[in-house]
Amino acid sequence: MRIIQALKSIGESGSLVFYQNQKITQLGKSGKINEAIKIFESMTSRNTVTWNSMISAYAKNGRINDARNLFEQMPLRNLVSWNTMISGYLHNDKVHEAAELFERMSRRDLFSWTLMITCYTRNGELEKARILFDQLPDKRSPVCWNAMIAGYAKNGRFEDARRLFDKMPVRNLVSWNSMLAAYIQNEEMGLALDFFDKMSERDVVSWNLVIDGFMQIGDLDSAMQFFQRIPSPNVISWVTMLSGFARYSRIDEARRIFDQMPMRNVVSWNAMISGYVLNYQIDEAIILFEQMTEKNAVSWTTMINGYVRIGKLEKARELLNLMPYKNVAAQTAMISGYIQTMQMEEARQIFDEMDTRDIACWNTMIAGYAQCGRMDEANKLFKQMFRKNIITWNTVIAGYAQGGEMNKALRIFEKMEEKNIVSWNSLISGFTQNGLYMDGLRHFVLMGREGKKPDQSTFASSLSACANLAALQIGKQIHHLVVKIGYVNDLFVGNALITMYAKCGRILSAEQVFNDIDNTDIISWNSLISGYAFNGYGKDAIQLFQEMLTEGLNPDQVTFVGLLSACSHAGLIDEGLKLFKYMTEKYCIEPLAEHYACIVDLLGRAGRLEEAYQLVMEMPIKANAGTWGALLGACRLHKNLKLGKLAAEKLLEFEPYKTSNYVLLSNIHAEAGSWNEVEKVRMLMKEKGVEKQPGSSWIEIKNQVSVFVSDDSVLPRTVEICEMLKALMAQMRNVEYMPELALAYWNLDDLWHCVK
DNA sequence: CTAGGGTTAG
Numbered sequence: 001m002r003i004i005q006a007l008k009s010i011g012e013s014g015s016l017v018f019y020q021n022q023k024i025t026q027l028g029k030s031g032k033i034n035e036a037i038k039i040f041e042s043m044t045s046r047n048t049v050t051w052n053s054m055i056s057a058y059a060k061n062g063r064i065n066d067a068r069n070l071f072e073q074m075p076l077r078n079l080v081s082w083n084t085m086i087s088g089y090l091h092n093d094k095v096h097e098a099a100e101l102f103e104r105m106s107r108r109d110l111f112s113w114t115l116m117i118t119c120y121t122r123n124g125e126l127e128k129a130r131i132l133f134d135q136l137p138d139k140r141s142p143v144c145w146n147a148m149i150a151g152y153a154k155n156g157r158f159e160d161a162r163r164l165f166d167k168m169p170v171r172n173l174v175s176w177n178s179m180l181a182a183y184i185q186n187e188e189m190g191l192a193l194d195f196f197d198k199m200s201e202r203d204v205v206s207w208n209l210v211i212d213g214f215m216q217i218g219d220l221d222s223a224m225q226f227f228q229r230i231p232s233p234n235v236i237s238w239v240t241m242l243s244g245f246a247r248y249s250r251i252d253e254a255r256r257i258f259d260q261m262p263m264r265n266v267v268s269w270n271a272m273i274s275g276y277v278l279n280y281q282i283d284e285a286i287i288l289f290e291q292m293t294e295k296n297a298v299s300w301t302t303m304i305n306g307y308v309r310i311g312k313l314e315k316a317r318e319l320l321n322l323m324p325y326k327n328v329a330a331q332t333a334m335i336s337g338y339i340q341t342m343q344m345e346e347a348r349q350i351f352d353e354m355d356t357r358d359i360a361c362w363n364t365m366i367a368g369y370a371q372c373g374r375m376d377e378a379n380k381l382f383k384q385m386f387r388k389n390i391i392t393w394n395t396v397i398a399g400y401a402q403g404g405e406m407n408k409a410l411r412i413f414e415k416m417e418e419k420n421i422v423s424w425n426s427l428i429s430g431f432t433q434n435g436l437y438m439d440g441l442r443h444f445v446l447m448g449r450e451g452k453k454p455d456q457s458t459f460a461s462s463l464s465a466c467a468n469l470a471a472l473q474i475g476k477q478i479h480h481l482v483v484k485i486g487y488v489n490d491l492f493v494g495n496a497l498i499t500m501y502a503k504c505g506r507i508l509s510a511e512q513v514f515n516d517i518d519n520t521d522i523i524s525w526n527s528l529i530s531g532y533a534f535n536g537y538g539k540d541a542i543q544l545f546q547e548m549l550t551e552g553l554n555p556d557q558v559t560f561v562g563l564l565s566a567c568s569h570a571g572l573i574d575e576g577l578k579l580f581k582y583m584t585e586k587y588c589i590e591p592l593a594e595h596y597a598c599i600v601d602l603l604g605r606a607g608r609l610e611e612a613y614q615l616v617m618e619m620p621i622k623a624n625a626g627t628w629g630a631l632l633g634a635c636r637l638h639k640n641l642k643l644g645k646l647a648a649e650k651l652l653e654f655e656p657y658k659t660s661n662y663v664l665l666s667n668i669h670a671e672a673g674s675w676n677e678v679e680k681v682r683m684l685m686k687e688k689g690v691e692k693q694p695g696s697s698w699i700e701i702k703n704q705v706s707v708f709v710s711d712d713s714v715l716p717r718t719v720e721i722c723e724m725l726k727a728l729m730a731q732m733r734n735v736e737y738m739p740e741l742a743l744a745y746w747n748l749d750d751l752w753h754c755v756k
Numbered sequence: 757c758t759a760g761g762g763t764t765a766g
Contacts, residue, residue: 021757053757080757084757085758086758087759114760115758143759146760148760174760175760178761179761203761209761209762238763267763273765296764296765299764299765305765330765
């Protein structure tokens, strides 16, 4: 009908063009970009509005490059063309490009200013937005004020929003709604409801904001009550309810809403599909997806994500191939799917095929390589990246840290301009996990100096460093900080504290922490049991274990490692053997090499060397270095040269480059007085090229850990320290303290040195 | 044809 009408009036100049322009806009808005292109290309005469409409249509459908091409090609640009292009960049998250155009404009109107302010606030660049806002030519128009208020709201600054709201000269309904949204986005439901009651005028947006607020805090009942009070709910009211129920996995209620809706748009369908996807009901999701007459990029992305979620990558890929204009989100979803299943080559293929990529996509790819330990490739991408964000940097740091390359991690970290808590935590936990405890603590201190507050992860890592260094004073200080900043009730921190005190020999403090924390988990119990073990309190370990059972907790493999080592350290041989039996028979826990090592140690201490050896030979899993090491230790204790030699040789097969093993072997020979053999071991080391690692120790003085390395005479105060050592040796002789000289085969002339 | 408040994918 309308076409006929339009054709009838074709005589009037430009009315067909006018009609076609409208059609392009309408098609662009409803996602039918192909039809819009068809009309545009068939047009014989076009005016500036035609070009503007087409630019807008492209931009609304994610084809921002096509939009820009048209913008460049068009014969005559007006102010609206520039604004439309900026708006396109705004909706495609390309703030940088938008700003470039804005700068180049010769004339700007209120549209231009508002667009640009919105661009900056979307990007979190509130200060830039505010500078523009303050330069604003027309202060009486509420539109820009509203944009700035919304910008503050979305970035969590509702007080700033409120200040602006109170200051603005003319308010309209949108201003009131923007302020209402500010409260709701910051989960201030009390303030929001007061504000809502004070509003003299409300529209459906105001109501929708409130029901969304209830949904965000999980109060579905209140949301429903308010929803029923809305005078005339629109699609968005319905979708808010639908997606709210879907988000909380109340999928049947969500479906009921979906079926009852008097009107549905693409978003409604997408929300329902997303609900099913979240609930792993992919079959239901695909039925709806196929029924949809009008799919947009979100529909496709949601569905692809759904298949990725349940591991059906072929199905996901099929959909991606069918998708008409693949967007970054869909492609990134596919890439993460491949990465989750370690199919890096497939992931890379998609990545290479993409015509535009966002930072998140690059980051996903880099994280993928990092997870696979392929840091060279990760780093190559990192270097290629044009614009990086803080996540990019943190991903690379964590990648290097996990691969043990702390030098590289540190170098990247030091190049960062703006570090956040995640950057610091990646670095500190990297040091700690790679045994570089001092470096970990040093950076913990540096972080404090830069005024950054530690969080639970920082505390867990640095407490673990203290535990391994037995740095009690520093550990205690960190504990105070934990209390002060308020992480006492964090499980990770609590468990780290237990381990720290236990490893520092303060088992009473460990107990106290254990008793003080509100909620314990299996790791807390295991930590305290291992703590008892470490300090030789075998009976307490067993008693705690029994308490754990009465509490109804199920012990795991780690529990028994702690228990068995507790028994071996305390010489509780029968109890240990009984527990081992209990573990395998009652709890059906497959013993690990660690468990066998404990049992070997137990039998060995009791002098039952043959039995221990028998166990090692018969155990169903392969003995590891720990098992042979336990046997070797027992042999030395009971001076069993024959078995000891055998164990030592086995041990050397596992760890041919570990100096301490050679030391053990040569000590056995030395104790037996076979000096020829001792010499042979020394030759063997030379042959294998084993470097004697400098011995090191550390001492805590006035809250400062000092590391001493042997055979290093460069640093100051060496002479002083040696004098002191000599004096101490003399005193020790006086009180008849004799070090075990049989063990002192290695350089007695070592110098101890203060590194820091 | 372009700007401010509300929904969906990441």
